[in-house]
Amino acid sequence: MHALHKLLLFQVLTSLGQNADGSKIINGKIADDKLMKYMVSVQDDNEHKCGGFLVSKHFVVTHGGCKFDEDGKVMVVLGTHYLSKPGSKVKEHFKSTCKPPPGIGTDIMLIEIYRTKPEDLPKEIQLQDPETDVKENEKCQFAGWGPVENDGSDYDDQLNVVNVTVISPKACKDQLPGLRANAICTGGKQTTDNGGFCKSDAGGPLVCKGKAVGIATVDDKCSFPGLPNVYIDISKYRSWIDKVLNGKIINRKIADDKLMKYMVSVEEDGEHICGGFLVSRHFVVTHGGCKSDEDGTVFVVLGTHHLSKPGSKIKEHIMSTCKPPPGIGTDIMLIEINSKKPEKLPKEIQLQDPETDVKENEKCQFAGWGPVKNDGSDHDDQLRVADVTVISPEACKVQIPGLRANAICTGGKQTTDNGGFCKRDAGGPLVCKGKAVGIATVNEDCSFTGLPNVYIDISKYRSWIDDVLNGKIANDNLMKYMVSVQEDGEHKCGGFLVSKHFVVTHGGCKFDEGIVVLGTHHLRRPGPKIKEHIMSTCKPPPGIGTDIMLIEIYRTKPDDLPKEIQLQDPETDVKENEKCQFAGWGPVENDGSDYVDQLHVVGVTVISPKACKVQIPGLRANAICTGGKQTTDNGGFCKRDAGGPLVCKGKAVGIATVNEDCSFTGLPSVYIDISKYRSWINARIIANKCLK
Template identity: 35%
Template sequence: MLALHKLLLLHLLASLGLIADGSKIIDGEIAPENSMPYMVSVQTWLGHNCGGVLVHDDFVLTAAHCEEPQFPLKWVVVGTNNLKENKGQVIQIKKKYMHPSYENVESGNDIMLLKLSSKVDLGNEAQTIPLATAEANVGQSCRVAGWGRTESKMTSEDLRVVNISIIDPEACRRVWPIPLPSDVICAGGYETTKGFCQGDSGGPLVCGGKVVGLVSFNHEKICKYPDQPNVYTDVFKYLAWIKVTIKHETPRDTQDVLFSEKLQKVWIRPDTMTTIVLLLLLLLVLNGADGSRIVGGRDAAPASRPYMASLQIRGQHNCGGALVREDFVLTAAHCQIRGQYTVVLGGDSLTADEATKQEFRAVRSFPHPGYNDNENENDIMLLKLNARASLTQAVQLIGLKSGRMKAPGQCLTAGWGDIADNGTLATRLQEVNVTILAQRRCQRRWRGVPIARTMVCGIGDGGIQGFCSGDSGGPLVCEGEAAGVVSFSGRQCGNPRTPDVYTRISSFREWIADVLRDN
């Protein structure tokens, strides 16, 4: 699964200088169940990444900065207060409409619409909320909410909400050390202990039952006693753009419901990007492993998986892969980066100085031409190395499996990293048994996320077992041959309710052969 932990973390915590994207709810309280049914968890391969708000039955409004080029948003979860529970509706993102003038949060226009692949089943647990049709009033009482950290706990499994007030815009601009964009609202986080912090990005600021703002940024990640107010994108200034964008994709008879004054009034609940994921990423970076985790597995015997490759960025593991020719590694297309990978072969421990290791540069990448980071299909890529590997006991090729696998076949996958879905890092290569799941059963469990015939699903032999963020690109091995490439999994690592999904290699043998022949 996608694992650019270090790059993401550095980007979030360092690249913005004085400002930091929103994240935890400070001095809040647990939100009553179903009290904020418009709340949306916007997710990547890693799980929850940003907040969002359901403004139409197939459109979510969030912040533009939530979309990272190497960390694309994949699906949303609607209708749950607890992100650790397997509740709510999981719906794939079909298309992203980032505001055309957005460059970075400092410049404003930090707003984006997400078109969903199917309509949300509206009810008590999932509801749309109208957008504000007038400017917010100074001193007006509003609410912001999220699933992130509190001051007393490292993480909060339950949605938490806090009351804050709109701050005078001129007063806000006077106390901020940098010029603020013209399209923002200030609320909370100033002369108070209440507000948001890193991770609540994209969640709504709700005043009087309407969405007034979207969480954008605060000052230097200071959350408890900040000197500058929290900053939100002013939704009112984008009503025309929102309406035109939704109208472009929506049947005429449902276009105007978003702006109706007669909508059923609902409780106020803004949402947030949880720092559960952020803290886990921090643990991974500090311990020197950006990626892969095998949950519920075991130590692999040294040199027992000699085809395994570690794709690294500045010495940090990012994705897995398999050596299919002396100078080619097979991995996932979503692992592609702009720069060059360092490819390490023959390793058992990524930190130990092992004589069996061989190190190369990936000089060219060949993602499948049909891969689109907004979709899950064709998630396969070949990497050309700068030299040919020397085949030894610790470095060997793996063959590619032909034909379809029958469920319930027995296979295996492996990777380096978190072994318990809690930040406990492996010191050696881990492996876990995988049972192939029938396509129809897999699709039923994934519900709104399409499972194509070019994919294969697997679950552990029992309990919580499987891969998770960072094992991306590693091989699913069946009968000694590579049958799949780690692609994506659910919110909880190894949970059989959302089976692990691999790219089916047999569907791409001809493409693989063509690339190898021509290069």
């Protein structure tokens, strides 16, 4: 039946005065359905635009001039030779496209696709070996869906193939003066070829000895008058193609510049040392083992995927770092940064919900600047990304005995993953369904021999992370009245300036020969810091209370001091549910430390004395309480925050008491009510000295 069909077709064509082999791809023939399964049709709104060919389970090669709207319905179609027939057609959406960097050329383009089951894709075609020339007179083939004849049509429904003959570059230049470099030519006057490519054939492969050696360029003149066809020589681009396909970061591909803007490079002296990711306007997450000299030139770099290019790069100094307290783990680190314009930072990435596990076989991604391959290098200039598959803890433990707790594993022998992280990728995020779920650990073995990659499970640290993030860094331009009471260079208590000669702090603040430090939010950083010696201190007389202390300072030029804060009016109560703020240098986590370098501020909610007494029996008189179980507050003061001000509506209304329990277990924070001491404070300020 098939033979009869061919015979009838031959007779029809002959009766029309046509050659039976002369009706396709400009004198080509219909391709065998069982062959050339690697062929790809690049389509926009279901219209064939260019040819292409599958070179890996995630990449298609086409011509660099292939035009389509990447924001539209753009797909690659594989697995069929008939564009209009459903059959075994496979349609894949684009993930991204990339071209070689300037200086290499733009005539080639790689299209990244993603398929849930890449093993179901057709078999890819091998590429010509690097820097290997095809020989003159070599017999090759070209296939495509370009128009069958010069009749104004753009493409044909059926894949066609034509035999072509390679000619020398010299012979090609004689017929095509100004021939581009890195070109292969076929056909022309000195051959017997009578077919070639046309229009939307661009991007299809020239195949010699079973390997793709060239990429069809654009040819809008389809009359084929004897001029050679010109192809891009693939061998000259093999190094770049291999870097993308094989992943430069152990089988990873170049990241799309428009995505993953939350990615961070932690750098020391201009060298990338760890990955990281932005999780708030003031904090970056990285691996706890990221080693740097915090006294050196250490930055975090954001807003770019190319470390050596200036572009839109943002560099931020590291203000401080913190790790979870003992018993939780030290594999995670938060880096505190202070941007003058935090609104200009890239959009942060969301974190995995607390105590939520990622599922086995979940498809995720990892990105980083780790080394390009196992060649001894430490990092690469360009951000790259790998698709990875989550495996179960049990399967991971079989391959990695002694696996740590709180771990997520990807890859390994039971997956088809062929990429992972390496060396200075440590600290980068494992991203599943758009959320950061894991932190890459250190992997010095970059051969990726089938062992799983291990990540720190972020969900197990969410409570601690939230506690740190919710204690926001104070704006450098605000709260200039804040005071650090110090002895021997160590922060002892908080305080606040209430006149040109007086600071208020907590009555329990202990020191022998102290100083007060004003005019800065950063205790260790040099700058416009003001240090004043303490002339005297005074507390209220018996019967009023000893929970408040005035520190008298003396300055030759008091006008140079920061602006003081106003105090709450005498005998005026703050209202229940009033939203206020507290600031201090107390520790931001319950890790045994006494204070941090940078001033932090937290929003708090006032509760009624009655509600406070229920949670704190024996509550002192003259107290104001914030937080507690009936509020949504998740921050408060701790240890050496004592003496700092509770500020409501721009006025200091309370003084933080001593709180050695920094776990923030839901109990309210207690402050001394300043309004009850206003008469006593006013008398000292008016007299300009501590009256006895």
